[in-house]
Amino acid sequence: MNRRAFHRLFQSPGPVVLPVVHVLNAGQAAGNAAVAIAAGAPGLFLINHDFAYPDLLPIIRHVRRLWPDLWLGVNFLAVTGRDAFPVLGDLAREGVRVDAYWADDACIDESRPPEAQPEAEAIDAARRTSGWSGLYFGGTAFKKQREVRPEHFAAAAATATRFMDAVCTSGTATGQAADLGKIATFRKAIGDGTLALASGITPENAAAYAADVDAFMVATGINRTGDFYTIDPERLRALLALCRQHGARL
Secondary structure, three states: EEHHHHHOOOOOOOOOOEEEEEOOOOOHHHHHHHHHHHHHHOEEEEEEEOOHHHHHHHHHHHHHHOOOOOOOEEEOOOOOOHHHHHHHHHHHOOOOOOOEEEOOOOOOOOOOOOOHHHHHHHHHHHHHHHOOOOEEEEEOOOOOOOOOOHHHHHHHHHHHOOOOOOEOOEEEOOOOOOOOHHHHHHHHHHHOOEEEEEOOOOOOHHHHHOOOOOOOEEOOOOOOOOOOEEEOOOHHHHHHHHHHHHHHOO
């Protein structure tokens, strides 16, 4: 997806802040969603760190019933799009809209040419036949997945643009900031494509990434200190304000 079209979608010239809720239960997910909406976040992601993804489905339904117009993305932890897209298609046929799917592993093989990516192609086929029409954020050189050496970052990123709407990368672990050189390499490799960053962003360091990154997918950096599960509204508002200021300068 062209990054200009992505920013138009959210009416945000600066980085789009998408809080990530580490879900425990329906009430906790809804409570965090309410905080994010009240702070002015344009959307959010739900992720299941502590239970299997089928148990997330009724929580997705619950949040969607509460906010029919909310931009809502999901991540089924450790589930590629090949298995997730049919589930999202079933939700769509129920009338439960999910606007985006984020997979930690988009199965890009940087050692193979872009036109020879059997795993990524199988995921793409599953998406096309699923009946689901949302955006796909695909993890590339992503934390806790197969290691990609820095000299192969550019090849991985460039190949990824063929298979997803937003190329999504990270630091080395949850809460760890990404190396700025890695982000610069990704930005150059994907050209005008959409780049999302899904670890280590905070109100204190976001300015360093704002020129190259189109979406900040953030949890620990805006959560209460020592709390993996609860958004701190003040930290979220500070990050949103910084991104608006960056957008105003463009």
